[in-house]
Amino acid sequence: MQKMKKSLLNDEGFSFLLVFLTIVLVTILGLGLLAVSSNSLKLSKHEREDQSIYYIAEAGVNYEKAILLEKANEAYQSAKAEYDRLPIQQKKYEKFVELYEENIKSIIEPLLNNENIINNFEEQLGMQPIARITLKQDLDTNLRYWITSIGTYGESPSQKRELQQSVDFVLDAETTNNNGGDDEENLNTATPEFAVQTKGNIKLTGGASIKGDVATDIGIISLDGGSSISGTVGASSDHFQYPSWMGDLSRKLTQSRKYPGSSILPLFPLEKMQQLSKLPVPPNQEVIKDPHNKTFIINNGHFLADNWMTNNYTLQLNGDTHFKQFKVDQNNTLTINVGDTDKNLYIEDFNILQGHIKIVGTGKLNVYINNTFNLKGSLNRNGNANQINLYYNGASAITIAGETQSAASLYSKQANLTFTGGIGLTGNIYAGATKVTFNGGSNSNGQHIIAPNASVILEGGAHIKGAIISDNLLANGGTSVTFTEGTIQPPSSGHTEIGDPITLIKENELVEQ
Numbered sequence: 001m002q003k004m005k006k007s008l009l010n011d012e013g014f015s016f017l018l019v020f021l022t023i024v025l026v027t028i029l030g031l032g033l034l035a036v037s038s039n040s041l042k043l044s045k046h047e048r049e050d051q052s053i054y055y056i057a058e059a060g061v062n063y064e065k066a067i068l069l070e071k072a073n074e075a076y077q078s079a080k081a082e083y084d085r086l087p088i089q090q091k092k093y094e095k096f097v098e099l100y101e102e103n104i105k106s107i108i109e110p111l112l113n114n115e116n117i118i119n120n121f122e123e124q125l126g127m128q129p130i131a132r133i134t135l136k137q138d139l140d141t142n143l144r145y146w147i148t149s150i151g152t153y154g155e156s157p158s159q160k161r162e163l164q165q166s167v168d169f170v171l172d173a174e175t176t177n178n179n180g181g182d183d184e185e186n187l188n189t190a191t192p193e194f195a196v197q198t199k200g201n202i203k204l205t206g207g208a209s210i211k212g213d214v215a216t217d218i219g220i221i222s223l224d225g226g227s228s229i230s231g232t233v234g235a236s237s238d239h240f241q242y243p244s245w246m247g248d249l250s251r252k253l254t255q256s257r258k259y260p261g262s263s264i265l266p267l268f269p270l271e272k273m274q275q276l277s278k279l280p281v282p283p284n285q286e287v288i289k290d291p292h293n294k295t296f297i298i299n300n301g302h303f304l305a306d307n308w309m310t311n312n313y314t315l316q317l318n319g320d321t322h323f324k325q326f327k328v329d330q331n332n333t334l335t336i337n338v339g340d341t342d343k344n345l346y347i348e349d350f351n352i353l354q355g356h357i358k359i360v361g362t363g364k365l366n367v368y369i370n371n372t373f374n375l376k377g378s379l380n381r382n383g384n385a386n387q388i389n390l391y392y393n394g395a396s397a398i399t400i401a402g403e404t405q406s407a408a409s410l411y412s413k414q415a416n417l418t419f420t421g422g423i424g425l426t427g428n429i430y431a432g433a434t435k436v437t438f439n440g441g442s443n444s445n446g447q448h449i450i451a452p453n454a455s456v457i458l459e460g461g462a463h464i465k466g467a468i469i470s471d472n473l474l475a476n477g478g479t480s481v482t483f484t485e486g487t488i489q490p491p492s493s494g495h496t497e498i499g500d501p502i503t504l505i506k507e508n509e510l511v512e513q
Contacts, residue, residue, distance in 0.1 A: 049159060052124045054512075057151030057163040060118055060131030061510065064147045067111075068135075068167055072504035075103035076173075080498050093496045094271055097171055104143060104169050111135050112145075119154070127153040143169040148513075162513040168506040174499030192448055192467035195231065195483035199259035199452075200472040204229070208458065208475035212467075212483025217259035219472065223249075227475075231483075262452050264469060265430055268413045269391060273368045276346035279322035287313060300324070305332045305355065317365075320344040328355030328377070338363040338387075346370070350392075352377055359383055367391065373398050373415070380407040385427035385488050400425075409488055420460070428488045436470070438462035438479075448486050 079099035083091065112135055121129040130152050138144035145167050152160040195212030196202055200219035204210065204227035214221060215234025223229065223242040233240050233252045242249055281301030287309050288294040295309045301324035305313055314335040326347045328334050331354055338361035350369040356378045359365060369392045380388050388408035392398065395414055400406070401421040409427040410417075417431055420439040429436070431451040439460040447466035449456060456470040458479035465482045475481070 049127075049153070049156070050161065053129065053151035053153065053159065054161045054163075055151070056121065056124075056129040056131050057149045057161050058510070059121070060133045060149030060151060061147050061163055061165050063118060063131070064116070064133050064135060064149065065165075065167060065505070065507065068108075068145070068147075068169075069505050071107045071111075072104065072169055073501070075100060075107050076171075076501050076504060078103045078107075083498055091496055092267070092271065093175055093498075096173070096496070096498055100171055101143060101169075108135075108137075108145065112137055124153075127155045130154050138166065141168070145169075163510060164513055165510045166508040168508065170503055170506045171501075172503040173501050175496050191486065192469060192483075194234070194257070194467065195481050196468045196470075196473050197234075197257060197259070198470055198473055199261070202473045203475070205476040207478045209480045210475075210483075211480065213254075215254075215257035217256060260452065260469070262432070264450055264452055265432060266411070268393075268411065268432070269368070270393070272344070273346065273370065273391070273393060276320060276322060276344055276368055277370070279320060279346065281322050281324060298323075303327065305334045306330050306353075307332075310334075317343045317345065320346070322346045323348070325349040325351060327351045327353065328357060329353040331355060331377070333358065335360055336365065337361050338365050342366070344368065350374065352379065356381070359387055364388070368393070370394065372396060375400050375406065376402055376404055378405040381405040383407045385409060388427075416454075419462075426488075428486070434471075438464065447488065 079096060079102075082099050083096045086095065114134070116133040118131040118133065119128060121131075123129075132150040132152070134148045136146045136148070138146060146164060147167065148162065148164050150160050150162045193213070194215050195210050196214045197216070198219055199217045202214055202216055202219065202221040203224075204222070205224045207226040209227060210229045210231070213231035213234070214229055216239065219235075220239045220241060221229075221233055221235045222240075223246065229252065231252070232254045233249070234254045234257045236256060237250060237253060239256070240249070240253060282298050284296055284300065285298040286294050287297045289309050293309055295304075295307060297304060297310050297313055301322070303315070303323045303326045304310065306327055306329035308330070311330075311332045312335070313332075314337055316337045317339065320343060323345070326345075326349070328351075333356045335358045338359065340362045342364040344366045346368045348370050349372045350367070351372065352375045354377050357380065359380045364387050366389045369390065371394050373392045373394060373396070385407040390408055390410045392410070392412045392415060397416045397418065398412060399418040399420065400423055401419075403422055405424040407426040409430070411430040413432050416433045416435040416437075417429070418437045418439065419425065420437070422440050425447065428448045428450065431449075431454055433451060433454050435457070436449065436451045436454045437457045437459070440462060447464065449464065449466065449468045449470070451468075451470045454470050455472040455474065456468055458464065458473070458475040458481070459477055461478045463480050463482070465484050466486065467483055468481060
């Protein structure tokens with residue numbers, strides 16, 4: 001018993017066990033810390049590699065964008081070279097855009113759907129970076145292309161990151177409007193030097209008079225009755241005819257003058273009209289005088305100011321607008337507020353049957369009329385004729401009669417024109433027609449009548465203050481043409497010169513797949 005008790009109280013060997021267990025525990029903890037540290041190092045290395053191949057993929061995207069910008073400049077210069085070779089009549093910005101887009105598509109086509117491998121990067125983390133790049137066209141958006149770049153290491157191709165970015169080819173270029181020069185092909189460059197200039201005949205009978213110089217290219221200038229020309233006569237001696245009782249008028253002769261022809265007409269804005277015709281018509285709008293008296297001022301695209309409820313209505317133009325019909329009747333007065341910017345109004349049928357239109361605001365108003373043209377009453381009366389341009393594309397002849405007063409320039413692409421009955425016109429007249437007639441009084445000053453293909457007829461006491469350029473002129477009775485300098489600016493035309501590119505590429509968001 002005593003021996004057993006003594007054995008239980010004996011602690012020899014316990015210290016050894018305690019030391020051994022401590023060593024084991026420390027060893028386990030050390031190995032655990034070593035494993036954690038090793039894993040951390042491995043993870044850190046993986047993250048560095050992963051981040052590195054992200055930058056490799058991004059570098060691939062930037063490499064491809066640089067190529068696309070270079071191609072955009074190449075397309076721009078090719079398009080500009082083609083544009084510069086075009087006839088002046090075709091030199092419009094829309095045509096340059098068309099050429100640019102054609103060149104872009106042609107130049108980019110060989111680059112599509114082919115993998116481009118870039119492996120000339122500097123080594124990273126002892127491995128060779130590689131970027132695999134492809135370019136694809138967006139099927140839904142014109143001139144949009146998708147760049148896909150995959151970054152990886154040659155020694156570890158399974159570790160990769162993929163980036164995508166879309167690029168839009170856009171076009172913003174410096175442009176200038178060329179309205180003049182000495183080149184006879186230039187458009188809208190001639191400032192009339194003569195009261196009347198023709199290609200063909202100038203015939204004055206009765207008491208018709210021209211106060212200023214005249215000239216013809218190949219026609220005959222003839223005087224009869226009490227007619228007269230106060231200035232010089234540009235014609236050969238055998239092309240200047242007059243009765244002997246008028247005395248010797250040969251002192252008036254100067255050289256004939258080459259006729260500018262149709263090139264003097266500004267470009268008729270057909271493309272602009274086509275663009276505007278695609279605009280939606282405005283929503284219906286009512287004029288409500290009281291609960292029992294209301295009417296639609298705009299109804300299914302028709303503007304109708306033709307009853308007592310619509311009188312003194314103000315049409316606020318906030319942008320370009322399209323109407324199927326624009327009707328003002330029943331002596332209504334309509335005010336159009338154009339604001340402080342230029343506005344375009346596209347009208348299929350223009351019917352000012354008996355009404356008055358006032359223009360307020362500082363912007364210009366361009367009115368494009370496609371089918372029918374009727375004007376009786378007043379348009380911008382006592383206003384600035386430089387503020388309104390009327391363009392008529394229809395073929396039906398226009399007659400403006402009665403006491404109509406208008407301060408606006410009119411450009412008729414093909415329809416013959418007749419002005420009669422004491423009308424008052426301020427504004428230039430441009431006509432691709434074959435006949436322009438003035439019958440009766442006309443109150444104008446500084447008005448240019450540019451009708452290079454037309455016979456202009458003055459009768460019934462018509463008086464023009466300004467200048468006429470036409471194919472022929474026939475004036476009789478008490479009519480007159482008095483030369484004055486132009487006071488109305490011609491419609492903007494000429495041709496567009498293309499300068500340097502401003503923007504060619506728009507980059508969209510970079511995303512990771």
